[in-house]
Amino acid sequence: MNTPTILDGGMGQELIARTQRTITSLWSTKVLLEEPELVEDVHDAYFLAGADVATTNSYAIHRDRLRDYDIEDQFESLLLRACSIANKSRDKFGSGMIAGSLGPNARSYRPDLVLSIEEGIELYSEIAGILAPHVDVFLLETMVSLKQATGALIGASAHNKPVWLSITVSDEDGSLLRSGEPISQILTLAKQNNAAAVLVNCSSPEAVTQALKVLSGNELVIGGYANGFTRITDNFKTDYASTVEQLETRKDLDPTTYLKFAQDWRALGAEIIGGCCEVGPEHIKVLAQYFKN
Numbered sequence: 001m002n003t004p005t006i007l008d009g010g011m012g013q014e015l016i017a018r019t020q021r022t023i024t025s026l027w028s029t030k031v032l033l034e035e036p037e038l039v040e041d042v043h044d045a046y047f048l049a050g051a052d053v054a055t056t057n058s059y060a061i062h063r064d065r066l067r068d069y070d071i072e073d074q075f076e077s078l079l080l081r082a083c084s085i086a087n088k089s090r091d092k093f094g095s096g097m098i099a100g101s102l103g104p105n106a107r108s109y110r111p112d113l114v115l116s117i118e119e120g121i122e123l124y125s126e127i128a129g130i131l132a133p134h135v136d137v138f139l140l141e142t143m144v145s146l147k148q149a150t151g152a153l154i155g156a157s158a159h160n161k162p163v164w165l166s167i168t169v170s171d172e173d174g175s176l177l178r179s180g181e182p183i184s185q186i187l188t189l190a191k192q193n194n195a196a197a198v199l200v201n202c203s204s205p206e207a208v209t210q211a212l213k214v215l216s217g218n219e220l221v222i223g224g225y226a227n228g229f230t231r232i233t234d235n236f237k238t239d240y241a242s243t244v245e246q247l248e249t250r251k252d253l254d255p256t257t258y259l260k261f262a263q264d265w266r267a268l269g270a271e272i273i274g275g276c277c278e279v280g281p282e283h284i285k286v287l288a289q290y291f292k293n
Contacts (some may be wrong), residue, residue, distance in 0.1 A: 001228070002271070002272055003291055003292055004009015004048075004051070004223070004266060004270060004271050004272060004273050004291050005053060005223075005233070005270060005271060005272045005273070006050060006051050006052045006273060006284065006287055006288050006291065006292070007048060007049075007051060007052070007053045007055065007099075007223075007225050007226075007273065007274020007275070007276060007284075008043070008046035008051040008054055008055055008274055008275070008284060009029055009051075009275035009276070009280050009281060009283055010084075010228075010276050010277040010278060010280065011039070011042055011057050011059070012028045012059075012277060012278065013026050013053065013277050013278050014042045014045070014281070015028050015031045015038055015039065015042060015057075017280075018038045018041060019031055019035055019038060019040070020102050021034065021035070021175055024181070026058075026060065026065065026068075026069055027060050028057050028059070028060060029057075029060050029061055029065070029078065031057075031072075031168050032057055032078060032082060032085075033074075033078070033166060034080060036081060037083060039057045039085050040085050040088060040089055041084070042057075043086055043087050043089035044092065045091075045280075045281040046249050046281055046284055047089060047090065047092075047096060047105065047127055047284070048093075048264060048281070049281040049284040049285035049288060050284060050285055050287070050292065051096070051284050051287025051288065052096055053096060053097045053098075053099050053116070053274070053276070054086040054089055054090050054096060054097070054099070055086070055099045055101050055102050055139060056082040056083055056084065056085075056086045056098065056099065056100050056131070056135065057082045057101070058078070058079050058082040058083070058100065058101045058103075058127075058131070059101045059102075059103035059141055059142075059238065060103055061075065061078050061079050061082065061103075062103070062105060062123070062127075063075055064106075064205070066078070067192040068192045069172050076130055079127065079130045079131060080130065080134070081117040082101075083098070083100065083131060083134035083135060086098050086135075087134060088109060089277040097135050097136040098134065098135045098137075099135060099136070099138070099164070100128070100129075100131035100132075100134070100135035100137070100138050100161075100289055101137060101139050101141055101264075102124055102127050102128065102138060102139065102140050102141065102152060102153070103141050103142060103158060103165035103238075104141070104142050104143060104148060104221060105119075105120055105123055105124075105148065105151070105152075106141050106142055107166075107262075108144070108202070108287040109142075109144060109168065109178055109181070110119065110144065111144045111147075111148070111155045111177075111178060111180075113147040113181055114144065114145055114147050114148040115148075115151065116147070117147055117151045117152070118151070119151065120147070120148060120150070120154075120155060121151050121154045121155040122153055122155065123151070123155065123156050124151060124152045124154075124155030124156050125155035125156070125159070126155075127155075127156075128155060128156040128158070128159045128161070129158075129159055132159040132160070132161055135161065136161070136162075137161060137162045137163070137164055138156045138159070138162070138163045138164065139164045139166060139199075140153065140156060140162050140164065140165050140166060140203040141201055142166065142167075142168045142169065142201060142202045142206070143165060143166065143167045143177075143204070144167075144168055144178045144179055145177055145178070145179035145181060146177070146179070146181050146185055146186070146189060146205060147179075147273075149165060149186065149189060150189060150193075152165070153165055153189065153193040153195060154193060155191070157193055157194065160196075161193070162196035163194075163195050164195070164196055164198075164199055164223075164272070165186070165189075165190055165195045165197070165198050165199070166177045166198075166199035166200065166201045166225075167183060167186055167199070167201070167211075168200070168201060168202045168203050169183060169200055169203045169207050169210070169211045170203075170207065170209050171203055171206075171281060173207075173210070174200075174203065174206070174207035174209065174210025174211040174213075174214075175211065175213075175214050176209055178261065180213075183211055183214050183215065186198060186215075187215065187218050187220065187256065190220060191220070195220070195236065196221060197220065197221035197222065197223060197271070197272055198215055198220050198221070198222050198223075198225075199222065199223040199225065199272060200212060200215070200222075200223075200225075200276060201210065201223060201224070201225045201226070201227075201276045202226075202276045203227065203228045204226060205235055205253070205258065205261035206261075207226075207227040208224040208225075208226045208259060208261070208265065209224075209264050209265065209268070211224070212224055212265055212268040212270060213268060213275055214268070216269045217269065218266045221271050221272065222268075222269055222270055222271065222272075223265070223270045223271055223272025223273055223274075223276050224241070224262075224265045224272075224273060225272075225273065225274040225276045225279070226258075226275065226276055226279065227275075227276040227277040227278055227279065228249055228250050228253045228258075228276075228277060228278025228279050231279055249278050250278070252277070253279075253281050255283045255285070255286040256286060258260075258275070258279060258283045258287075259283075259287060259290055260285050262287055262290075262291075263290075264293075266291070273287060273291070274287070277289075
């Protein structure tokens with residue numbers, strides 16, 4: 001079995017740990033604006049830990065989110081800045097991939113707010129077109145429903161780069177998207193749109209394991225990168241001003257414990273493994289040391 005590709009870990013939580021500024025619902029975009037050197041520090045930390053991939057800090061760079069802060073005019077420049085910083089870090093370390101992050105339209109974990117497929121195609125095509133010259137792969141993150149994933153896949157696929165589709169699943173039942181739809185339907189969608197990989201992210205490690213059991217053995221590259229929250233609360237999903245500081249971090253997910261979950265994912269066929277929110281450089285270091293030795 002080949003060595004799996006090691007993704008980096010969460011960006012937003014690492015930035016919160018490094019900044020002294022007030023955290024807002026604009027999340028890591030605020031740091032990209034005001035303290036871009038911290039974004040580079042995080043990329044550096046992950047490459048130093050052994051990650052093979054730097055994920056651009058562009059997850060939340062959507063026109064509607066920027067519009068709420070009267071900075072929509074910086075949409076393209078912010079995307080390019082996120083790419084530039086990731087590339088600068090990669091160049092320092094001499095190798096590695098750049099994954100262009102395209103986060104969910106509307107709010108994370110909210111299938112009820114997802115745009116129509118047609119609107120999603122337009123939105124993701126625009127972002128992918130800006131990212132394309134500066135990244136090696138598009139990473140569609142935290143896709144919550146079939147409708148959201150369809151728009152994102154079609155939009156991103158128009159720009160001649162490999163597309164990794166990453167879904168988020170129910171923490172209570174990893175066989176279901178957060179929309180309640182069975183993740184088995186993602187397999188057909190991924191194959192129809194030539195996705196280069198199907199991943200599971202921003203869900204509990206236990207749920208990622210459940211999901212990969214469904215995705216395993218279907219001739220698709222699969223992978224997982226879990227979060228370290230106890231659960232995504234209803235209040236967090238419905239409060240527009242919420243920040244991740246309102247979510248409770250698990251106390252039982254140290255790097256060694258996280259590795260045990262990753263070993264299970266690898267046994268299920270995962271070829272891409274990393275971390276999401278609250279999974280940091282120390283977790284990635286343990287993954288890299290284990291899987292690369």
